[in-house]
Amino acid sequence: MRGVRRREDFEREEHERLASAAVHSGDSRGRLHPEAEHAYRSSFQRDRDRILHSRAFRRLEYKTQVFVYHEGDHFRNRLTHTLEAAQISRTVARALRLNEDLAEAVVLAHDLGHPPFGHAGERVLARLMKEHGGFDHNRQSLRIVDLLEDRYPRFRGLNLSYETREGILKHGCHWEHPVPVPEATPQPSLEAQVADLADEIAYTNHDLDDGLRSGLLELEQLDGVTLWREVRARLVAQLGRVAPRVLRAQIIVAMINHLVTDLVEATGERLVDPRLDSVDAVRRWPQRLVGLSSELEKDKRELKRFLHRELYLHPHVVRNAEQAEHILGDLFESFCENAGDLPDHVREHFEADGEARAIADYVAGMTDRFAMEEHERRCGGAT
Numbered sequence: 066m067r068g069v070r071r072r073e074d075f076e077r078e079e080h081e082r083l084a085s086a087a088v089h090s091g092d093s094r095g096r097l098h099p100e101a102e103h104a105y106r107s108s109f110q111r112d113r114d115r116i117l118h119s120r121a122f123r124r125l126e127y128k129t130q131v132f133v134y135h136e137g138d139h140f141r142n143r144l145t146h147t148l149e150a151a152q153i154s155r156t157v158a159r160a161l162r163l164n165e166d167l168a169e170a171v172v173l174a175h176d177l178g179h180p181p182f183g184h185a186g187e188r189v190l191a192r193l194m195k196e197h198g199g200f201d202h203n204r205q206s207l208r209i210v211d212l213l214e215d216r217y218p219r220f221r222g223l224n225l226s227y228e229t230r231e232g233i234l235k236h237g238c239h240w241e242h243p244v245p246v247p248e249a250t251p252q253p254s255l256e257a258q259v260a261d262l263a264d265e266i267a268y269t270n271h272d273l274d275d276g277l278r279s280g281l282l283e284l285e286q287l288d289g290v291t292l293w294r295e296v297r298a299r300l301v302a303q304l305g306r307v308a309p310r311v312l313r314a315q316i317i318v319a320m321i322n323h324l325v326t327d328l329v330e331a332t333g334e335r336l337v338d339p340r341l342d343s344v345d346a347v348r349r350w351p352q353r354l355v356g357l358s359s360e361l362e363k364d365k366r367e368l369k370r371f372l373h374r375e376l377y378l379h380p381h382v383v384r385n386a387e388q389a390e391h392i393l394g395d396l397f398e399s400f401c402e403n404a405g406d407l408p409d410h411v412r413e414h415f416e417a418d419g420e421a422r423a424i425a426d427y428v429a430g431m432t433d434r435f436a437m438e439e440h441e442r443r444c445g446g447a448t
Contacts, residue, residue: 069105070105071104071105072102072103072104072105072106072107075090075106075107075110076089076090076091076107079091079107079164082162083162083163083164084161084162084163084336085341085342085343086255086336086341086342086343086344086346086347087162087163087164087255087256087344088109088163088164088167088228088254088255088256088344089164090107090108090109090110090164090166090167091107092344093108093109093226093227093228094226094227094228095226095227096108096224096225096226096227097211097220097222097224097244097245098219098220098224100224107166108226109164109166109167109170109226109228109229110166111226112166112167112170112223112225112226112229113166113169113170113173115223115224115225116170116173116174116177116210116223116225117173119177119209119210119214119216119223120214121177121209121213121214121430122144122147122173122177124430124431124432125142125143125144125147125176125177125179126142126143126144126432127142127432127433127434127435128142128143128144128176128179128180128181128182128183128432128433129142129143129181129182129183129185129186129389129433130142130143130145130146130183130268130271130272130275131183131272131275131276131376131377131382140275140278140279141271141272141275143176143179143183145271146176146267146268146271147172147173147175147176149267149271150172150175150260150263150264150266150267150268151169151172151173151263153263153266153267153321153325154168154169154171154172154259154260154263155168155169156325157259157262157263157325157328157329157332157355158256158259160329160333161255161259161329161332161333161336163255163256163259164256167228167229167232167254167256167257168232168256168257168259168260168263170225170229170232171229171232171233171256171257171260172260172263172264174206174210174225174229174232174233175203175206175232175233175235175260175264176202176206177205177206177209177210178201178202178203178204178205178206178207178208178209178429179202179205179206179429180202180205180393180428180429180430180431181389181392181393181429181431181432181433181435181436182385182386182389182390182392182393182433182436183386183389184386185385185386185387185389185390186389186390186393186429187200187201187202188390189389189390189393189394189397190393190397190425190428190429193394193397193398193421193425194421194422194425197419197421197422197425198240198241198422199240200425200429203233203234203235204240204242205426205429206233207230207233207234207242207246208242208426209222209430210222210223210225210229210230210233211223211225211230211242211243211244212243212244212418213426213430215410227247228254228256228257230246230247231247231253231254231257232253232254232256232257232260234246234247234253235253235257235261243417243418250348250349251348251349251350251351252347252348252349252350252352252353252354253348254344254347254348255336255344255347255354255355258353258354258355258356259355261355262328262355262356262357265365266321266324266325266328267321269365269368269369269372270317270320270321270324271317272372272376273293273317273368273372273376274313274314274317276372276375276376276379277313281375281376281379281381281382282375282376284309284313286371286375287371289371290367290368290371291364291367292320292323292361292364292365292367292368293316293320293368296316296319296320296323297312297316299319300312300315300316300319323361324357324361324365327357327358327361328355328356328357330358331356331357331358331361332354332355332356335354335356336354341354392436392437392440393428393436395440395443395444396428396431396436396439396440396443396444397424397425397428399443399444400424400427400428401420401421401424404420404424406443407423407424407427408427411423411424411426411427414426
């Protein structure tokens with residue numbers, strides 16, 4: 066039919082348009098369980114759509130980024146963070162002639178494994194699972210897409226492509242996983258590297274924005290942060306007198322633009338090396354290729370140190386984290402002692418996955434809201 070673009074057309078266009086070191090969907094290493102290709106979607110477009118339609122993705126709306134959902138309607142949550150990071154990943158991948166669909170799919174899946182209450186929830190589950198194989202959110206994201214999403218009759222999980230799973234895995238697999246994992250290589254694909262940096266740029270800037278909006282951070286504290294100070298001075302000179310909240314918003318926008326532009330330009334200079342003629346060459350490369358210039362990398366690290374010191378360790382954030390650790394610890398122990406209270410779909414995985422792992426999967430999958438309600442019901446809400 067004239068005018069209709071089929072999967073084969075997308076794959077042909079990729080070979081014409083993308084860089085030689087980019088991942089081409091037609092050259093994917095495939096899925097754990099063979100499936101017929103889709104008529105109108107490439108393999109990575111299909112991965113993206115499966116992630117978007119998953120239950121785990123919907124639950125991100127009520128999972129903490131920095132502030133718990135009931136603290137305000139305008140603070141970021143895991144879902145809005147993921148969408149912001151995905152937008153950045155597409156911009157960077159497009160500018161570098163990489164596979165936008167793959168970079169986006171990796172970002173959309175990268176936080177699926179985060180438990181409720183952000184890193185506080187991750188810490189308590191890591192402690193509780195220390196004798197049962199451990200816990201971290203990258204590992205949990207892979208468990209979700211490989212095993213825990215229950216949507217298909219022939220296999221567990223979403224059966225994503227090798228390359229998307231490689232990007233989710235991030236730092237390699239150092240634990241026992243029930244199904245084969247992508248091979249450990251010095252580097253992942255360029256698209257996975259883009260996803261990693263897009264995530265960092267997104268959370269660094271929007272956590273700063275939310276910290277200022279909340280009042281936990283004051284503008285004066287940022288005078289000593291190079292990136293903020295330089296961008297602010299430039300904008301004040303350009304914009305003149307504007308409302309403080311407009312100036313703050315414009316500074317955040319300008320900081321993201323500055324970081325993304327530098328990331329594209331610095332990475333583009335590295336990618337002109339003629340030895341980078343394939344995805345395998347990227348995987349064998351001794352160091353990361355996607356990254357900021359050395360000067361801006363230094364400024365970004367200064368900003369991250371500021372956020373760690375002044376926001377993530379702020380007494381208000383720490384108090385919420387301590388309460389979250391009590392809630393998840395109480396729930397985990399309660400379910401271990403009363404396994405019969407668990408839903409059937411959790412208990413049916415006891416034999417294959419182990420009781421502790423199945424309970425950790427269940428607790429990690431909770432939203433902040435459900436965990437708080439379940440804690441109130443089972444434990445009386447006391448922390």
